[in-house]
Amino acid sequence: xxxxxxxxxxxxxxxxxxATTAEALRDEGFTGSIxxxxxxxHAPYERxxxxxxxxxxxxxxxxxxxxxFDWYASHDVDLRIGTAVTAIERKEHRVVATDGKRTAYxxxxxxxxxSPRRSTLSGAELGNVLYLRTIExxxxxxxxFVDGAQVVIIGGGWIGxxxxxxxxxxxxxxxxxxxxxxxxxxxxxxxxxxxxxxLHREHGVDLRTGVTVDAIEPGDGGVTAGxxxxxxxxxxxxxxxxxxIGVTPNVDLAVTSGLDVDNGILVDAQGRSxxxxxxxxxxxxxxxxxALGRRVRVEHWANALDRPPSVAKGVxxxxxxxxxxxxxxxxxxxxxxxxxxxxxxxxxxVIRGDLPGREYLAFWVDTDAHVTAGMNVNxxxxxxxxxxxxxxxxxxxxxxxxxxxxxxxxxxx
Numbered sequence: 001x002x003x004x005x006x007x008x009x010x011x012x013x014x015x016x017x018x019a020t021t022a023e024a025l026r027d028e029g030f031t032g033s034i035x036x037x038x039x040x041x042h043a044p045y046e047r048x049x050x051x052x053x054x055x056x057x058x059x060x061x062x063x064x065x066x067x068x069f070d071w072y073a074s075h076d077v078d079l080r081i082g083t084a085v086t087a088i089e090r091k092e093h094r095v096v097a098t099d100g101k102r103t104a105y106x107x108x109x110x111x112x113x114x115s116p117r118r119s120t121l122s123g124a125e126l127g128n129v130l131y132l133r134t135i136e137x138x139x140x141x142x143x144x145f146v147d148g149a150q151v152v153i154i155g156g157g158w159i160g161x162x163x164x165x166x167x168x169x170x171x172x173x174x175x176x177x178x179x180x181x182x183x184x185x186x187x188x189x190x191x192x193x194x195x196x197x198x199l200h201r202e203h204g205v206d207l208r209t210g211v212t213v214d215a216i217e218p219g220d221g222g223v224t225a226g227x228x229x230x231x232x233x234x235x236x237x238x239x240x241x242x243x244x245i246g247v248t249p250n251v252d253l254a255v256t257s258g259l260d261v262d263n264g265i266l267v268d269a270q271g272r273s274x275x276x277x278x279x280x281x282x283x284x285x286x287x288x289x290x291a292l293g294r295r296v297r298v299e300h301w302a303n304a305l306d307r308p309p310s311v312a313k314g315v316x317x318x319x320x321x322x323x324x325x326x327x328x329x330x331x332x333x334x335x336x337x338x339x340x341x342x343x344x345x346x347x348x349x350v351i352r353g354d355l356p357g358r359e360y361l362a363f364w365v366d367t368d369a370h371v372t373a374g375m376n377v378n379x380x381x382x383x384x385x386x387x388x389x390x391x392x393x394x395x396x397x398x399x400x401x402x403x404x405x406x407x408x409x410x411x412x413x
Contacts, residue, residue, distance in 0.1 A: 013111030014038020017282025017304035019066040024312035039084035050138035051162040088257040114247035114283040123216030144240040147171030155244035156183030264297040270314030300328035341373030369395035
């Protein structure tokens with residue numbers, strides 16, 4: 001079906017990726033019908049503030065909206081909040097929703113995102129064992145993060161660390177439990193992981209690495225957690241337990257409808273799945289990424305913001321491959337960072353600047369001396385140079401790369 005024949009686009013998922021896809025379709029001049037199914041009872045909103053400023057009470061629910069609620073009506077977008085899609089009938093080109101109604105599509109965009117990985121620990125079902133994905137989750141955490149509260153966080157990834165920072169800002173006592181030798185070790189490596197561990201310890205977090213959680217134990221009454229028990233028998237008191245052990249893409253609709261799936265819905269650079277009339281975008285998509293020369297699934301805000309224009313073009317039969325690198329940012333205490341690219345587990349890490357003072361650039365360099373990723377920490381206005389370096393795919397001289405006096409444009413071998 002060509003773009004000129006597309007009369008109705010259905011978007012399954014009411015997050016940033018879904019809302020931005022609708023916006024991109026209108027920006028491309030599409031005048032047909034757009035229907036967004038949003039399972040949550042909110043207009044689409046952005047998730048990064050949920051572990052940062054919104055969690056700390058520094059912004060409101062209106063502040064995190066992708067668009068004001070009336071934007072959808074003014075752009076002739078049929079936003080169906082509180083309504084999820086339960087099945088895709090690909091042969092008939094229609095979806096089935098929780099209200100029992102069937103809605104036809106010419107092109108379908110799946111933007112169902114990801115869900116927190118649930119703990120299988122004994123006691124994980126207790127009432128004050130919380131996760132962070134939705135605005136309601138953030139509201140519950142904000143209520144729990146009060147002065148003197150004993151907060152135990154399981155998992156030392158980005159969500160765990162940002163949650164620890166927000167909890168400490170509220171005056172809570174925080175114990176963070178990470179099973180590997182350092183937090184973020186799988187993303188940043190041991191050296192930088194140790195730097196982030198030191199940052200949190202300096203801000204009063206009881207960060208314990210290389211530990212295994214054995215169970216979450218009930219408190220008085222047996223309906224809420226009272227402590228977290230490690231496998232060595234140590235018991236850590238807990239008024240609230242936060243589980244941050246990663247997410248899994250919401251691929252059930254794709255699986256049951258027979259789309260190709262492998263760590264997300266497999267799509268090309270424009271989001272086109274194994275069915276040419278079905279696209280995927282955001283956390284759920286394992287997408288070809290020309291700037292990296294390989295397929296990746298990215299769980300970050302920028303991906304949900306940057307990919308939709310290419311997907312909209314694909315939906316309408318226009319050329320327009322995605323040409324950007326994966327990007328994310330994080331704020332913890334007085335540390336801010338931006339990261340572009342995708343470093344590999346065997347890449348060498350080259351530091352330029354003051355690592356102990358937390359003002360530095362970090363680069364991931366593969367065995368062919370190509371920079372695969374770069375991160376700036378408390379140094380700003382350098383992302384364009386970092387991204388140009390990663391996108392060049394040219395070998396670099398590691399000595400020059402580490403030297404702050406050598407411009408990034410002159411570090412090539």
